[in-house]
Amino acid sequence: MTERPIKVYADTSVYDGVFDEEFAEASTAFMKNKSFDCIEMERKGAEAVYQRVASLSLEQQVEYWRKGSDLLRLQMQAKVNKSEPSSA
16 A cells, blocks of 8 residues: 655744744754655645635735735734843
8 A cells, every 4th residue: 555645734834933942843843754745835825826816806916915915024023023032
């Protein structure tokens, strides 16, 4: 019997976890033992995004990406704020 590969979705936080003290051990272990195809995962992700925006007008697509960019900026700022020492 042939072993089928495990299908895994790992967002960027898994990869970023390697550099985060709290998640470094688990993320590093995951990355060393991965048995998934990153290229296939990237293509499926691109297809999923295409499906979300394909029926949107140009204005709606711009708004979709603007909201995503705004959310990412907030998440990045929260990460920066968390890593900065408090000035109490």
